[in-house]
Amino acid sequence: MIPTTLIFYFLNGLFYASYLFLVASGLTIILGILNVLNLAHGSFYSFGAYVAAFIATLFLNNGLPTPSLFMALFMAALLIGLMGSGVEFSLKPLYKRRQEYQLLFTFALSFIFEDLIKLIWGFNPWTCPNLFAYMGAVNILGQFYPSYDMFVIFIGFVSYLFIWFFFYHTRTGNLARAVAFDKEMSSALGVNVSSLYTKIFFIGAFFAGLGGALILPAINAIPGMGSDALGFAFVIIVIGGLGSVKGAFVGSLIVGMVRAVGIALFPEIELGLIFTVLVIVLILKPQGLFGKRFE
């Protein structure tokens, strides 16, 4: 019986890691390339969930079949990507100023977004339950595991592969790394930094939105969910090293696994355990596990 339980803890850890990675990866990409610590990133996550709930409800009310809801989730993520580009556009005048200004600006935005969510969707939790129930559960050695959670894990991995492929095997990705390395030089060599920044913000926001949309069928979208996710995303990118996508990936896995096992073995210190890992990493390797410049 013990092996089954271990498999479940492992899967739970992966599940948690998957959607947190989607949030953390966007945060770390934007930080690594634009050098902006986007405090409104949690709002992309919560907006992703709410917009997905909205579109899904719209689909269902118009009699579309349940599988079409996957489309709704993806559409929500795309919309959040566009929203991210909009945020980047409003940030443009601040790039020449000190980093604190961008920090405060995104901090202010996060509050505005939180209030907007309450204004648009009210205080009731929103969800898209059909998908979760529709996919049912798989039987793993006599125990049930929700298929939807498997799907989330799968998308988490695919997203990592996509981000890796994008930054190492596409022209835009390579240029982005060049800009992260030396903005002035890249600009002098003819790279359109401004439009590149908009694209990067689109990608970062897209993945955060995807994280929110993807988790929605399994949870309830509630006000304040974004700030919680942002908190963990910070832990992840600090463990992994600021600006490193590989770091965000490994950091998510560490946080996910520590949480899953921690809840089983040390339920009393569920949150404390994750932060203990953070402290240990900071003492042993202050720059984080993969902390360098963006690579």
Next chain:
Amino acid sequence: MSEPKKVGRRTFLNYATAIVATGVIVGAATYLATPKGATTTVTVPAATTTVTAPGGTATGKPIPSEPIKIGILTFFSGSNAVVDVQIWWAAQMLAEKINSEGGILGRKIELVQMDVGPNTDTCVQNYRKLVLENHVDLVTGDLASSNGLAVAPICEELKCPTIYLSTTTTHIFEDVDPKPKYLFRAGNYNTMEAVSCALHIKRHHPDVKRVAGINPDYAYGRDSWQMFVAALQKLLPQVEVVYEAWPPLGTTDFTSHITATLNAKPDVVFSVLYASDIVAFMKQAVGYGFFKQVPLFYNALGYISFNMLTKDVCPEGLYFQARDYYFLWPPAEIWPIQGWFVPEFYKRWKQYPNIDAGQLYSAIDAYKRAVEKVYALTGEYPTNEQIVEAMAGSSCVGPMGYRTIRREDHQFLSPAPIGKSKHSPDYPFVILDELEFIQPEECAAPPGVKSLDWIKSWKI
């Protein structure tokens, strides 16, 4: 240019005279009308006043003409607002009803909305603001445990009648404010939730052995679990705790807690998760086949909107403790207040009233009765001190029925309902069936005795 100016001044003078004259007339009218306490639309007849309090009308303080301000201090923001918005709805509905029936001694009720805010400091600040700047006559609302503890001494200091709804922590009246004067609580508290569940288990499932808990990681969750375990082990000595999970408030992903709980193979799981936490938990638990593997599940449903318990999230056969009010009991035929409250609430807000909405009714009713009682006895409009003294030890009504208010610790008491979840075709959400009521004497510690000491003193 100069002519219009002239006309302007003249018009102004005309208006000014008119305003002053109206003011004088209205002022005189109010002055003449109010001192005798008879001409305003008063529910208590003036005759009673003169009979019971000779001389009272001569020296008595007149009924103020301005409205009674009731501050609704509760969560208007944050995830708790989902549930607490019903307090505001109920308050509006009730204020309109009382006002249309002539108010409290002719004074209309005016509501002041105030958010608890994100932390204890803001809550205390906003409470002070209500009392000192808005000059409210009564503060009521759900504050959550930590805020409730911080506001208690401020309430006694500012001497403003204050009635907590929910805010169920035992520490308020057992430790922080053991001899309350201005503070009341219009809701069964967490000892009653935990102990009533334990008593219910003893009655219906006396052979349970392995118990696990999933509770929010803060005072409410910790205290409830401690008391539940203490009570259950007293009642059924064979019970052992096999696992306890402590998800932080606002957790959205409970998958690891679910796996760990299942792994411990409990006979019964007790939880005080609430609001969207319990809904998210149950949804994920269904995905894991949790309720097929755990024979008994008890949840204190104190803090939720019932429409959140949808049928796909909540299977049948789970036990829910509904603190002190469930909208399906008592039936409208035997309790007219319920007959007005529930349909009217649904008509206006498209939801059924939750526990806090029911508590709000009893809180305002208790205040109204106290004001009218003192006035009937003395012929004077009561001071805050008189109001709270009249309230302590009295009783009031609410949609849940009659409620008593303990003199010693100002705790409102009513029987604690426990029911079993059922999918009924009449409601789009899960309802509670087989309701059973645990009497307050059985599940509340006597005043002056700490809950845990009381449980430990049981002789079984």
